[in-house]
Amino acid sequence: MDDRGRKLKARFFVKGFLDSRLVDTYVGTPSIAGINTVCLFIVSTGMEMGAADVTAAFLTSKDHNAEWVSTTLPSMLPRVPEENPFKDIPDDRYEELRRMAAQYESRGTYLVEMGLYRLPCAAQLFDHKLEGVCKELGFKRVDTAIAVKAPPEGGRAQAIVMNWIDDLLTKAPPKEHKALQETLNQKLGFESMCVIGEGSERKFSGVDISRVSTLSGEIHFS
Numbered sequence: 590m591d592d593r594g595r596k597l598k599a600r601f602f603v604k605g606f607l608d609s610r611l612v613d614t615y616v617g618t619p620s621i622a623g624i625n626t627v628c629l630f631i632v633s634t635g636m637e638m639g640a641a642d643v644t645a646a647f648l649t650s651k652d653h654n655a656e657w658v659s660t661t662l663p664s665m666l667p668r669v670p671e672e673n674p675f676k677d678i679p680d681d682r683y684e685e686l687r688r689m690a691a692q693y694e695s696r697g698t699y700l701v702e703m704g705l706y707r708l709p710c711a712a713q714l715f716d717h718k719l720e721g722v723c724k725e726l727g728f729k730r731v732d733t734a735i736a737v738k739a740p741p742e743g744g745r746a747q748a749i750v751m752n753w754i755d756d757l758l759t760k761a762p763p764k765e766h767k768a769l770q771e772t773l774n775q776k777l778g779f780e781s782m783c784v785i786g787e788g789s790e791r792k793f794s795g796v797d798i799s800r801v802s803t804l805s806g807e808i809h810f811s
Contacts, residue, residue, distance in 0.1 A: 616716040617733035618753050624794065627735060627751055627760065628808050634745070637766040637784060638800065638808075639759045640791040641773065644780040646715045646755035658701045666695050712754050722776045723750055726769075753794040 619627075631638055669690050673683040693699065720730060728736035728750055738748040748761035748769055761769045770782055785791050790799035801807040 616712040616754065618794065619732070619734040619751055621796075623732050623735050624751070624796070625810075627749055627758075628798070628810075630746065630749070631760050632808055635762075636749075636760045637763040638798075639766060639770055639782065639784045640793065641757045641759065641770065641779045641782040643715070643755040643757070644778045646777075647712065659698050660701055661698045662693060662695055664695050666693070715755055716752075719752060719777070722773070725776075726772065756793060758791075758793055758798075 630636070669687050671687075673680050675683065678686075716734075720736070723730070723736040726738070728738045728748070730736045734752050736750045737746045739746050748765065749759070750769075750773070751758045751760075757773070759766065759770055759773065766784070770779075773779070774782060783789075783791070785798065785800045787800055787802055787804075790797050792798070797811045799809045799811070801809055
């Protein structure tokens with residue numbers, strides 16, 4: 590199989606809709622008014638604007654709900670080859686995965702500790718993680734899905750992070766924006782990351798946001 594071939598993957602699916610217990614599934618998204626306000630602030634302050642998409646956001650979020658879900662593995666588990674059959678996984682990483690797989694036994698019952706894609710609470714789990722990362726970096730949520738970093742003594746915002754589930758818009762002064770994006774990338778892991786510069790656009794919350802001019806700061810929505 591060459592590099593462009595289909596990658597083999599395995600996923601374990603759980604019928605979460607049969608679980609009658611209540612879990613927190615709410616995750617807020619920014620309002621159009623909130624997006625407009627942030628963009629007006631960017632124009633008035635000359636901030637640089639960027640966008641990012643988090644890689645496998647719903648596979649990396651710890652479950653913090655009061656009640657956790659457990660699962661019982663099937664009676665037969667696939668054999669893990671001794672030699673690494675995957676070209677895109679380093680041998681040392683494969684050995685680590687083999688050791689992890691050896692910890693699980695057929696018909697064993699284990700806690701599900703990670704929020705998986707399409708579980709009802711998956712988006713909420715990631716949102717909780719994102720909020721924690723923002724707090725760690727000195728941001729405070731001032732509205733739904735909008736976090737602002739401002740001086741402790743008060744004053745004008747120094748940077749803004751706005752998210753639509755796992756899509757992020759970042760704003761900061763040009764000299765500081767790259768460092769902000771790189772820090773968030775290190776902590777969250779981005780599939781893609783860019784600066785919305787003059788003449789470029791990015792879709793966010795179903796709206797095309799284009800930067801017409803960096804000189805005037807003009808931004809268009811469509």
